[in-house]
Amino acid sequence: MATSRPPERPTHLRSARMLDVVKGELVEPGDLLIEGERIVEVAPASVPADAQVLDLGDVTLLPGLMDMEVNLLLGGPNHSSPLTAVQDDPAIRTLRAVANARRTLRSGFTTVRNLGLFIQTGGLLLDVALMKAIDFGWIDGPRIVPAGHAICPTGGHLDPTMFQAFAPHIMPLTVEEGIANGVSEVRKAVRYQIKHGAKLIKVCASGGVMSHTGPAGAQQYSDEELAAIADEAHRAGLKVAAHAHGDDGIRAAIEAGIDCIEHGSLMSDETLTLMIETDTFLVATTYLADGMDTSHAPPELQAKAAEVFPRARATISKAIERGARIACGTDAPAIPHGRNAKELIALVDRGMTPLQAIRSATTVSAELIDVDDRGRLEAGLLADVIAVAGNPLADITMTEQVRFVMKGGKVYRHEHG
Secondary structure, three states, X not given: OOOOOOOOOOEEEEEOEEEEOOXXXXXXXXXXXXXXXXXXXXXXXXXXXXXXXXXXXXXXXXXXXEEEEEOOOOOOOOOOOOOOHHHOXXXXXXXXXXXXHHHHHHOOEEEEEEOOEOOOOOOOOHHHHHHHHHHOOOOOOOEEEXXXXXXXXXXXXXXXXXXXXXXXXXXXXXXXXXXXXXHHXXXXXXXXXXXXXXXXXXXXXXXXXXXXXXXXXXXXXXHHHHXXXXXXXXXXXXXXXXXXXXXXXXXXXXXXXXXXXXXXXXXXXXXXXXXXXXXXXXXXXXXXXXXXXXOOOOHHHHHHHHHHHHHHHHHHHHHHHOXXXXXXXXXXXXXXXXXXXXXXXXXXXXXXXXXXXXXXXXXXXXXXOOOOOOOXXXXXXXXXXXXXXXXXXXXXXXXXXXXXXXXOOEEEEEOOO
């Protein structure tokens, strides 16, 4: 069931229990009064006579979950597609994103960061357009924090022509599309994304597991280029997220003032210490090491994954143990859209408690995107509320059993019984 706008009547949402994410306690029963797009009272003393009552039964209410690394313009419910990457154009990518956005919302993720287009669009920021369409209520999807085009050097991990190993001059890409070299070009690329609606900047700081150009850990932008990217974004009030697997790239990104490291797979103990000291966020994308299907990749990339993924698991366990600020992110479609809760299960497997994993997708993610209007079930906050079966503090896999999704007071999923 989906509604196109919040009900004009208040909604009284009831359930067996709800999670106080801050205190880390289950509250029984779960009891919220919602008016318009916001929660107006928790455990209301009185309920307006005209309120719509939604009694969800034996479920646990949680704040809407957040995924800090997705690319809704790529992939789908699985890893197969009737089209190859070079047959996709901006129109088909956008229509693909409509389906992926709906799937993501229905899985209980009400806010996402869309981290970096890396396709030829003629300079169109497709994720900004997707955000607008969702905000206008034209299509169903999560709240989107769009990065526009990923800023990447020629031949870097997020240069789309690299994945296909294209011959020269096939599908040329512009600075506006994020392919930028040298300080002046990276500044221009960042300014272009900001001008046209990006809400953060994504940069490629190291190689990748599934890329052909060099080791996964190699630093790809110079220190000067990384510093220029951070400077441009920060002067506009935007944060920067850096794709970085390798220790050199991670350290360079942190020293440049970049706010968030995506992956962090091969980080050394010394760099982890620097990350913690500087309060730099880590989006661990750790389920990739368990669930990413590399069976169709070329042998050299399969070999790279076999080397990197076990080290990545150990790195994330160490980061958890040492108290790094870890936000939930999946890198979907590297894992299928709609399976986002797999990341929470993987974080628990690496050493988090279920509560810590839920916080990574609620309060920690809210800090990362600088919002205080979501991530908790409290009066005055947005009515982004989901319900899951069972008790997720006892069994984190319950976060895959989503029974109800509300975003901004609108119901997008309601399974009875």
